[in-house]
Amino acid sequence: MSIVEILPRVRRIKLPRIDGLTQWIVPLVILVGWQAACVAGLVPARVMPAPTDVAAAGWKLLVSGELLQNIWVSFWRASVGFLIGGSIGFAFGLANGLSELSNKLTDTTLQMVRNVPHLALIPLVILWFGIDESAKLFLVALGVFFPIYLNTLHGIRTVDPQLIEMGRIYGMSNGELFRRVIFPGALPSIFVGVRFALGIMWLTLIVAETIAASSGLGYMAMQAREFMQIDVVVLSILIYALLGKVADSASRLLERLTLSWHPAFQKH
Amino acid sequence: MTVQQSLRLSHADARRIDPPAGLEQAFATQARRPADHKASRGLSLTIRGLRKSFGANEVLRGVDLHIPAGQSVAIVGQSGCGKSTLLRLIAGLEKPTAGSISFSEDTRPEDIRVMFQEPRLLPWADVLSNVEVGLGRDRTSPDAKARAETALQEVGLADKRGVWPSTLSGGQKQRVALARALVSHPRVLALDEPLGALDALTRISMQQLLGRVWRDQTFTSILVTHDVAEAVALADRVLVIEGGRIAHDIHVDIARPRQRGSADLAALEGSILRLLLGSGDGPDDAVTDL
Numbered sequence: 181m182s183i184v185e186i187l188p189r190v191r192r193i194k195l196p197r198i199d200g201l202t203q204w205i206v207p208l209v210i211l212v213g214w215q216a217a218c219v220a221g222l223v224p225a226r227v228m229p230a231p232t233d234v235a236a237a238g239w240k241l242l243v244s245g246e247l248l249q250n251i252w253v254s255f256w257r258a259s260v261g262f263l264i265g266g267s268i269g270f271a272f273g274l275a276n277g278l279s280e281l282s283n284k285l286t287d288t289t290l291q292m293v294r295n296v297p298h299l300a301l302i303p304l305v306i307l308w309f310g311i312d313e314s315a316k317l318f319l320v321a322l323g324v325f326f327p328i329y330l331n332t333l334h335g336i337r338t339v340d341p342q343l344i345e346m347g348r349i350y351g352m353s354n355g356e357l358f359r360r361v362i363f364p365g366a367l368p369s370i371f372v373g374v375r376f377a378l379g380i381m382w383l384t385l386i387v388a389e390t391i392a393a394s395s396g397l398g399y400m401a402m403q404a405r406e407f408m409q410i411d412v413v414v415l416s417i418l419i420y421a422l423l424g425k426v427a428d429s430a431s432r433l434l435e436r437l438t439l440s441w442h443p444a445f446q447k448h
Numbered sequence: 449m450t451v452q453q454s455l456r457l458s459h460a461d462a463r464r465i466d467p468p469a470g471l472e473q474a475f476a477t478q479a480r481r482p483a484d485h486k487a488s489r490g491l492s493l494t495i496r497g498l499r500k501s502f503g504a505n506e507v508l509r510g511v512d513l514h515i516p517a518g519q520s521v522a523i524v525g526q527s528g529c530g531k532s533t534l535l536r537l538i539a540g541l542e543k544p545t546a547g548s549i550s551f552s553e554d555t556r557p558e559d560i561r562v563m564f565q566e567p568r569l570l571p572w573a574d575v576l577s578n579v580e581v582g583l584g585r586d587r588t589s590p591d592a593k594a595r596a597e598t599a600l601q602e603v604g605l606a607d608k609r610g611v612w613p614s615t616l617s618g619g620q621k622q623r624v625a626l627a628r629a630l631v632s633h634p635r636v637l638a639l640d641e642p643l644g645a646l647d648a649l650t651r652i653s654m655q656q657l658l659g660r661v662w663r664d665q666t667f668t669s670i671l672v673t674h675d676v677a678e679a680v681a682l683a684d685r686v687l688v689i690e691g692g693r694i695a696h697d698i699h700v701d702i703a704r705p706r707q708r709g710s711a712d713l714a715a716l717e718g719s720i721l722r723l724l725l726g727s728g729d730g731p732d733d734a735v736t737d738l
Contacts, residue, residue: 342566343570346581347581349561350581351584441571441574442571
């Protein structure tokens with residue numbers, strides 16, 4: 181078999197794999213450079229432990245069960261807070277997008293609340309809930325509420341009015357119009373809200389756990405700081421980065437599954 | 449009202465325009481072909497004293513019109529003359545300010561369908577589901593899919609049933625929109641510049657398709673267009689709207705199938721163009737010269 185015959189096949193097989201790996205080249209280079217700098221003694225271990233040290237600390241915590249326990253606690257808080265805040269935001273977005281009355285009643289109030297940085301409520305929340313679970317859930321829910329509310333509202337408002345007119349001409353009931361025209365039309369915008377909200381979700385949770393918690397990743401990092409365990413602090417930060425990436429990938433996957441009709445998501 | 453009468457009436461204030469020679473010819477052989485419309489399943493409609501205002505702006509100022517069942521009518525006029533408003537009123541998309549539109553029989557929503565300049569397909573539904581939308585209340589019936597497939601076959605897109613609309617060309621999208629409008633076997637089809645956004649070649653093949661489905665399905669067809677060539681190629685009758693009124697009512701008595709670019713079509717097209725352009729501000733003798 182000549183090389184000309186083989187080449188196209190090789191390219192066809194290899195391209196997707198390279199594509200999937202490309203995104204990891206930069207993190208990998210950073211990791212290797214970091215390790216090299218530590219081994220060469222350019223960075224003192226007090227300032228930045230080598231990746232291998234961080235991995236060792238991670239292994240120790242993994243074996244003791246502490247790491248998974250803390251990740252689980254944080255993950256639970258993040259997802260429950262996200263679900264609560266996200267569904268309330270979605271509900272308000274729907275109501276205000278579909279009903280002018282509801283919009284007039286609540287939008288101004290919501291816009292005022294939106295302009296208060298939700299992390300500024302931490303002192304108040306501690307007074308209300310102590311360092312209870314509900315404090316963290318409240319803050320996360322409040323944080324994810326707004327991006328989902330705003331983008332749901334925007335998505336519904338910007339559904340092509342010509343399509344809505346078309347739906348009415350063809351005799352769609354209000355429910356059908358919502359299911360077949362308005363909701364699918366708003367979905368791309370809702371997903372933008374979800375991705376924003378995921379970022380805010382982690383940010384809020386970590387800040388809340390650092391300030392007022394007795395478990396979770398933020399707490400683990402603060403604990404480690406007390407005992408000068410810089411490897412554990414760095415480990416926590418790396419885990420945040422990974423969890424953020426996982427959440428983002430999950431929402432992208434969901435986007436690809438539900439928006440396969442969208443030209444931006446079609447495979448070429 | 450005969451055409452000559454309507455010409456005189458509407459041009460009492462615009463004497464510089466003589467009735468064009470091509471029109472006289474068309475009038476001379478005005479005999480209708482009643483046999484053509486006997487078997488029609490289309491509806492006839494009668495419009496009396498129709499007016500429509502948007503705020504202080506009166507768009508239609510008293511339209512009286514009778515369209516027999518199965519006729520193919522084209523409405524032409526300068527932009528802003530009210531031709532699209534007239535169509536939207538007939539299709540029930542707007543409510544008249546005064547006057548009435550009545551059909552020969554009681555109509556169901558499925559009997560009157562509209563096709564717009566934009567295809568207005570649901571981008572998140574595949575081609576077949578988009579056509580099924582056109583069934584209206586019959587969407588849930590067991591033969592919905594089969595009927596949609598038949599309609600897709602009629603417009604020659606049976607092989608595209610499963611694809612997303614975004615992968616289709618402009619002409620293909622408009623054919624899907626046509627299938628959606630036809631799937632409920634409407635008795636009146638209102639077309640609001642349906643080919644306006646298409647390129648010249650696609651437009652010609654779409655005109656042939658429209659002509660064919662009109663002949664096959666014998667609905668009453670009302671086409672708003674800015675393309676006079678399209679109007680004379682497709683219609684039995686061309687209405688020229690000026691200032692919110694029907695200024696000319698021209699019967700196109702040219703045998704079908706019509707030959708695109710033939711002398712009689714071109715002559716009629718030229719005279720209608722002169723009417724249209726002459727009603728503007730420009731000097732009427734210069735309008736068709738290049």
